[in-house]
Structures are given as C-alpha cells and as structure tokens.
Amino acid sequence: MDYAGVIILEILYMIAFLLLTSAGLAIIFGMMRVINLAHGQFVMIGGYTTIASVKAGINIYFAMLVLAPLVVGFIGLIVERTIIRFLYGRIIDTMLATWGLSLLLVGMVTFIFGNTAVSVPAPISGYQLGEFQMGGYNLFIILVTVAIGVVMWAVLRYTRAGLIARGAMQGPDVVATLGYNPNKVYMITFVAGAALSGLAGGILAPLTGLLPSSGGAYIAKAFITVITGGTAVITGTLLSASFFGTINQIVSFAANPVMGDIAMLVLALIFLRMMPKGITGRFFRDST
C-alpha cells in the first residue's frame, strides 16, 4: 500500500518535472513558433543563478523563485532584441542562431564557473511515508508547478494580456488589429518564456548536480512534451506531460529509468504518428 503511494508520488513528480522544464518552451515555441534550441541553457542558467546566489548568502527561496527568473528573463530580453526579432518566421535561421547561442551560453558559464559540477542542498528534509523515506523537496516542486500552471491558465484565459498573447498566436495581424504592436508583444512573450525557464532551472537546482552542459539533458524531453501537446499551450502540455510522466515512471519502477525513457519516446512516436498536430490538434481544440 505504501509502495503504491510512493509510485503515485513519483509519477506526480515526473509530471511536474516535465511541465516545469517545458513551460518556458511551450510559450516560446507553442505561441511564437520560435524553435529555441537554447532552451536547455536557459534552464541551466536559472540553476546556476540560484546556486551562485545561495553561495553568496542569499535566501534560497528568494534566489530560485525571484532571482533565477529575473536573471534569465533579462538574458531573454537581450537575446530577443539582438537576435530573435530579426528572425521571426524564419524557422531554420532561428534554429541555427539559437543553437549557436546555446554553445555561447555553455561557453560563458564554463568560463565563469568552471566545468565542475556545482550544487546546493535541498532546503526541505525528507519525510516518512509508511516505511519509506521520501524527498520532501519533491512535494514542493509539485506544488510550485501546480501554482505556475494555474497562474498561466488564468492569465491566458481571463486577462487582457492573455487575450493579446493568444491573438499573437493566431498571427501578427490579429494583434495589430487589436491595436497593439506585434513586435512588442513578441518581445514580452519571449521574455516571459525565458523567465519561466529560469524559474524551472532554479527550482530543480537542488536535486541535480549542475554542469555547464546540463542544459542538453532537459531540451529533448521538453521539446517532445511541447510538440506532442499541440496547439493549446496549457491543456496540451499538461496532457502530454501527464501521459509521458506516468508511462516513464511506471516503466522505471517495473524495469529501470533507462527503459522508462525509452517507453516515453516510443509513446511520443505513436502519438505523433496518430496525431501529427499534437493531442490538442485533435482533441480539446477550444482549450487554452
């Protein structure tokens, strides 16, 4: 019985992990159709910001919830203004540019922090579930992810800003018709997406040993989740993260984490074969 509880909690954690790491990408790719290959590096820099801040004596929650998104959001602003805005609509060029950017970011972080694994201890200690010892910090991650999801959904669905952002998804003309400057809307959306990636990196930092090359570990899963999710950013990402997280953990428990990843990739292949436009390209079309 306790073991079932452990499995359910690990599944929830995996879903939260997928949602967190793909939220920023969902906004940038799902809404703006910009393929940001530097997404993993945004997450990684969020992690480094947290660790560097904690080492400088700053409160860990402030570091990961406030500083990490601010720093990465600011980097996103610079990147959007200097690179991305010239490349809207040119998918191949964007891929090339952001791939180059990812190499640059890895190089810069290596230069500043060195190519050594760094980390901070988790601020929440473990707890007892029946006869099992569980990571308390995982619960915190699940809660934060739920909060982020609710806020994103509410903003997109019920606010003026959300309406404009959804308009931008349809096309720049729609935003212009609404009386806003599409350029500015894209800029804000990109910065928001980058900030979310930074937040994800900050929150996940205490659970992993971070290297400058760690970004690569996030990007594949994030892209699969977002693309399988389809056009509706929130519903789609939530659905695909739930499917993938569940299958990944069930197979991980039954076999091992490697088989878990393989099962997830096979499932993604089947999904995309059956629904090339993603889950929300076929079902729940009117959702956000």
Add this chain to the structure above:
Amino acid sequence: MKFSRREILKTAGIAAIAGSFPSIVFGEDDIKLGSVLDNSGNLDIYGKPMVLATQLAADEINEEGGLLGRQIKVIQYDTQSDIALYTKFAQQLARRDKVDVVHGGITSASREAIRQTFHRTNTLYFYNVLYEGGVCDRNIVVTGTTPAQAVEPVVNRAMKQWGKKTYIIAADYNYGQITAKWIHHYVGQRGGSVVQTSFFPLDVSNFGSTIAKIQLGKPDYLISALVGGAHLSFYRQWAASGMNKKIPLASTTFGVGNEHLALSPSEGDGILIAGNYSQESTSEANKKFLANWRRKIGDTKIVHEIAVSQYQGIKLWAECVKTAGTLDREAMLTAIESGVSVQGPAGLVAIDPATHHTSLDINVMEVKGQKLTILETAIQRPPSDTAQYCDLLKNPDDNTHYEVDI
C-alpha cells in the same frame, strides 16, 4: 618619454614573439616527455589537475638535476575530451616529436585509441588512471588502481560495519560492469548476498524510482560505482530524501572527480570509499607534494587521486630511467621488469613485473566535512585481477585487453 599607439603595439609585438621563443626552441639534448590529456571539455575535471601534476613532476625532476644529466621537456597536447584528437596527437608524439615516453589518456576508450600506435612505434607508454583492469602489453605501464585492488578493502569494511545484504548501483559501461562483478565476487566470498544490481547510463540524473526500489530491497548497505556529473544527482537525491541517515553508503568511485567537494557536508558525511590517495595523508612524501603544489600551482583543493597517479607515474618512469642508466628501449624494459618502486604521495608504488601494473596501498576512507579521512590502509595490494590472465614475463609478445571475468 611618450609612446604613440603604433610604437606600443610594435614593442608589445616584439615582446610577444620573444616571449614565445623559449617554448619553441629547446635544447637538442632534452628528454622529451609526451602527454595527451583532456585539458578542456567534458572531462577536464579529471584532466586539468593531471596536466598540472605532469608539469610539477617534471619541474621537480629538473630542479634535482634532471635525468642522466639531461633536462626533461614536457610536450603536452590538449585532446579536448575528443577521442579523434587522441589518435591524431598520438601519431604526432610518436612520429613527429619522437618522444622518449608518453604519459596520458584518461578514459579506457582514449587509452585503447592510442595504445596500439605506441605499441607499433615502440614508444614507451604510461597510463596513470584507475580503470577496469586487463590490459596486457609489454609496452605499457599502468599505475592506477584496478577493481581487485580497491573493491575488496571497501567491501570488507562495509560488511564488517553494516551487515551482509548488499545493493549495488553502477555506471553502465565496462568500468561499472566489471567493478560490479568484483563487488559481487567479494560479497559472496564473505558469505553475503546481493539484493540487486542496477546499472545506469552516464546521463541518467533522475533516481526517484531507484531510491524507492532500494528501500523496498531493505539492504544493510548500498555500494555505488557511479561515474560523472549526472550521477552526482544520485547522492543529492539520496540525501534529500533523508536516506543517507538510514541506509549507509559505500563507493569505489566517489571522490575521484572531487565529488565530496560538490556535495555539502550534511549530504556527503559518512560515505565510505576506497582509493589510493587522500589529501589527509600525513606521510612526508604527501606533505612535500602538497607544499610544492601550493608553491608552484596554488590551490590544492583540486588535487584528486588520478592527478597523484599521474605524478607518481612520472616519478616511477624517472626511477626506471635512473635504474636503466639509459633511455634505450630494451634497457628500460629490463628496468621496468626488475620491479622498480617509488615512495609517492599515496605511499609506495611498485611495478609488478609480470603484468606491468603496480602494487599500491589502498586507503579505506570516510567522507567527513568535505574531506577524506583515512580509516585503515591495506598495504601493497597486487593487481590480482589482471594477473589472472597476464604474464608478460612468459608471453612478452602478448598485446591483448582481457575482459576480466569472475
């Protein structure tokens, strides 16, 4: 006196050219020591301290008057964690630079990429890293530890301290697989049982399900042969769930990449490890080594086991040159097979003539406050795994990498 910008540039340019000169021109008479190591890229956490150790060892020998009255010149190539560059630089060292000896290679893959080149060109080669064991080649000397040397002492101590039920987690490549076999072997020999053995590719960083499964198995202790940056996540998640206070942990790899510095004391304390070197060793050789490192290089925090292995490997080679009295190949091989030894920072290192591996001391250590505290020392452990297959005194032409099996 006023300088125009042009003049400053001119002066600076001449100075730069003059400054770079001595590194191009060196005495005809110098002994050439080739070195191929990853000074950048993924593996530079291992490689950088090794490069520094190489220079330190060469400098020390030169300050004491060199070898055979000649100075040593280090020719170092940075392989950038790229196997293709190993092949290329090995060719350069052997055929263009015509070096007298090569020290280098980090991963087993890199060693195998260059070993045959040196074998063909009769370039003496020292491999100074702990590895899975089994290389049998008269042209090579291995000065790092192999699983049979390091595993038994740590398993012995762990079982005495904690009990018989063992759970093994290891990296999924030849080093991890072979080390796991040895752990299995020694646990069985002492009447213990292995609950389960799990292997993880080097990029796995999510260990939630693994940690739950370990608890389900209820082992008396856990032993890890995990490797690299991603696997560091295991120790963090293990501590985050509070398991580090419940099931004790031993490891054969922890500390080699300075993992104990990446974890906080509360996460790392109590982990039991086995290895050749601890900075905490109070021997004279170690004190002198660390003092020299501090004086010439700086921070000693980065000194890890394989940097010391590299240093000891070079000192061992120098001792062979002194014994042989010449750099001539046959004389050198005879010297090597006479069982030359040196007293290094990690204790006595002696060449085992039959395998061209080394007998060395293994420390069983405990992580305490980001330091490796020595609990006990197993004196002069022979490379018994490789010795099962390899006898170069009988078969000098052997050139095989045996897959050690138990």
